[in-house]
Amino acid sequence: MTLEEQLGKLLLERNLTISSAESCTGGLVMHRITNVPGSSAYFLGGIVAYSNSIKHSLLGIQENTLNVFGAVSEQVAAAMARGVRGSYGTDLAIGVTGIAGPGGDTEDKPVGLTFIALTTEDSTHVHRFVWDGDRIANKEASAEAALKIVVDYLTHNG
DSSP states (O other): OOHHHHHHHHHHHHTOOEEEEESTTTTHHHHHHHTSTTGGGTEEEEEEOOSHHHHHHHHOOOHHHHHHHOSSSHHHHHHHHHHHHHHHTOSEEEEEEEOOSSSOOOSSSOTTEEEEEEEOSSOEEEEEEEOOSOHHHHHHHHHHHHHHHHHHHHHHOO
């Protein structure tokens, strides 16, 4: 069973819904979730927020947060997840931001750096990863990790 199938099964069993806000993955998490037949029962939608202006206007991320911490940060991943959860009214939400590569890195933020947030009604947890693949591999690793984070959460908190 794939992670997205496990995710769907767990969400259905618990009667929960999920949404996603993605930057570096460009909708890959949403793509994988919706590959599962019947996913409309638990996946309400999502936002691909590639630019900071969209992160601000559609997800409600404060410009100060983007300016101080940068788009690729723990703070922005958490705000993305909270923003999309609020917009869609879901039980859970994912926020993914990172540097897929090959460019866009800085001394402090290497290619492959990714932050993945999971938010619920009660809490937000952010995970930090640094992938070492090319652009496609980094996107795939991030989507896989996002799905795994939610499956692990549901397995241990449900």
